[in-house]
Amino acid sequence: MRIPEIQMNTTLSAIRSDFPILSTTVYGKPLVYFDNAATTQKPSAVIDAITGYYSETNSNVHRGVHHLSQQATLAYENARKKIADFVNAASDAEIIFTRGTTESINLVAWSFGEAFVKEGDEILISALEHHSNIVPWQQLCLRKKAVLRVIPVYDNGELDQEAYMKLLNDCTRIVAVNHISNSLGTINPIKGMIRQAHERGIPVLIDGAQGISHGPVDVQELNCDFYTFSAHKMYGPMGIGGLYGKKDWLKQMPPYQCGGEMIEKVTFEETTFNELPYKFEAGTPNVAGAIGFGTAVDYLGNLGWDFIRTRESDLLNYATEKLSQIEGVRIIGTSAQKASILSFLIGNIHFFDAGTIIDQYGIAVRTGNHCTQPLMDRLCLLGTIRASFAFYNTREEIDLLAEAVLKVKELFA
Numbered sequence: 001m002r003i004p005e006i007q008m009n010t011t012l013s014a015i016r017s018d019f020p021i022l023s024t025t026v027y028g029k030p031l032v033y034f035d036n037a038a039t040t041q042k043p044s045a046v047i048d049a050i051t052g053y054y055s056e057t058n059s060n061v062h063r064g065v066h067h068l069s070q071q072a073t074l075a076y077e078n079a080r081k082k083i084a085d086f087v088n089a090a091s092d093a094e095i096i097f098t099r100g101t102t103e104s105i106n107l108v109a110w111s112f113g114e115a116f117v118k119e120g121d122e123i124l125i126s127a128l129e130h131h132s133n134i135v136p137w138q139q140l141c142l143r144k145k146a147v148l149r150v151i152p153v154y155d156n157g158e159l160d161q162e163a164y165m166k167l168l169n170d171c172t173r174i175v176a177v178n179h180i181s182n183s184l185g186t187i188n189p190i191k192g193m194i195r196q197a198h199e200r201g202i203p204v205l206i207d208g209a210q211g212i213s214h215g216p217v218d219v220q221e222l223n224c225d226f227y228t229f230s231a232h233k234m235y236g237p238m239g240i241g242g243l244y245g246k247k248d249w250l251k252q253m254p255p256y257q258c259g260g261e262m263i264e265k266v267t268f269e270e271t272t273f274n275e276l277p278y279k280f281e282a283g284t285p286n287v288a289g290a291i292g293f294g295t296a297v298d299y300l301g302n303l304g305w306d307f308i309r310t311r312e313s314d315l316l317n318y319a320t321e322k323l324s325q326i327e328g329v330r331i332i333g334t335s336a337q338k339a340s341i342l343s344f345l346i347g348n349i350h351f352f353d354a355g356t357i358i359d360q361y362g363i364a365v366r367t368g369n370h371c372t373q374p375l376m377d378r379l380c381l382l383g384t385i386r387a388s389f390a391f392y393n394t395r396e397e398i399d400l401l402a403e404a405v406l407k408v409k410e411l412f413a
C-alpha cells in the first residue's frame with residue numbers, strides 16, 4: 001500500500017516528535033541518526049513506561065503476596081503476552097525473556113547442544129552470520145567434537161541455496177541462520193530454508209535481531225523452531241530481548257542457568273525445575289525492561305507494518321540511488337530482497353576516516369566489520385560504512401549524508 005506523500009509527511013513529523021533524541025544536536029548540527037541496525041531510538045512512550053514502573057510499581061516478581069509484587073508480576077506477564085502476540089507464538093510459555101539476541105542464541109547453543117549434539121554431528125550456519133550466531137556454535141562444536149558447516153554466500157550477499165540443500169544431511173543437528181543480514185541487509189528466504197531443513201527432520205534457529213523490526217514475524221507460519229530478538233533494535237530498551245522456542249523443544253532442553261525462579265523444589269540432594277518459561281529465567285528478571293519492551297511492540301503495532309515498510313523501502317531506494325550517483329561510491333550487498341541497511345565504500349578511503357568526517361556533520365553511521373569478520377573476509381574487505389534507516393528518517397537526511405560523502409571525497413582528493 002502506498003501512503004500519499006502529504007499524509008505521510010504530517011504523520012512523520014508527529015512520529016519524529018515521539019522520539020526526544022531526534023530533536024537534539026551533535027556538534028551544533030541536528031542529529032541525523034542512521035545507526036538503527038546497531039540500536040534504534042526510543043519513543044517517549046517506552047521511556048515513560050520504564051520511569052512509570054520505577055516510580056509506581058517497582059517490586060520483585062513471582063515472589064510476594066503484597067500488592068506491589070502482584071502489580072509488577074501482572075505487568076511483567078502482560079509484557080510477555082504482548083511479545084507472544086507480536087510474533088504469533090502459540091503460547092506465552094514459548095517466550096523466554098533474555099538479555100537479547102546474543103543471550104538467546106547462547107541459551108539454545110548450550111542447552112540444545114547439551115541435550116542433542118554429540119561427536120561427529122554437524123551444525124549448519126551461514127557465511128552471513130553475526131559473531132553472535134557463529135561463536136556459540138563454534139564453542140559447542142569444540143565441546144562436543146561436532147563440526148561447524150557454513151552455507152556459502154554469493155558476492156551480491158545472497159546465500160547459495162543449492163549449496164544449502166547439499167549441506168543438509170543425516171549428521172546435521174540444527175541450522176542457525178539470520179533473517180536479515182546486519183552488514184548487507186540481505187533478507188534471507190527463511191521460510192523455504194526452514195521447510196527444506198524440516199523435510200530432513202532438522203530444527204532451525206532464526207537469528208531475528210534485524211528481521212523482527214522490518215516486517216511482521218509469524219513464528220507459526222514460518223514454522224521455525226527458535227527465533228531470537230533484542231528489544232533495543234525494536235525501539236525498546238537495552239538489556240532485554242527474547243527467545244521464541246517451540247514447546248516440544250524447550251521441554252526437552254535442560255536449564256541454561258540455575259538459581260531462583262527456575263526451580264520447583266530444592267533439597268540438598270536434588271532439584272526439580274519450574275514449568276516453562278520460568279525454567280529458563282533464573283534469578284530476578286529485568287522487569288522494567290520487559291514492560292518497556294511490551295510498550296515498544298504496542299508502539300510498532302499502532303504504527304502498522306504497511307507504514308513502516310513503505311517508509312523504509314522508500315528510504316532504501318532513495319539512498320541507494322543518491323549514493324550510487326556519486327562517483328567512486330561502491331554499494332556492498334545488492335541482493336534482490338533487501339532491508340533498509342546500506343553498506344558502502346568511498347573509493348579507497350578507509351571507512352574509519354570516512355565515518356569520522358561524516359560524524360562531524362552530525363550524522364551517525366556505523367563503520368567497521370559490523371561483528372561479521374568472516375563475511376568481510378569472504379568479501380575481501382576489512383569493513384564498510386553502514387547507514388541503516390528507520391521509519392523516522394527522512395529523504396532530507398539522506399541528502400545530508402550524500403553531501404557529507406562528497407565532502408569526504410573532497411578532503412581525500
Ligand code: C6P
Nearest residue numbers: 037038100101102130132182209230371
Ligand atoms: N548487531 C549491529 O550494529 P545483541 O547485541 O545481542 O542485541 O544482538 C546481536 C546481534 C545478533 N545478530 C545480528 C544479525 C545482529 O545484527 C546483532 C547485533 C548490531 O549490527 C550490533 S553488533
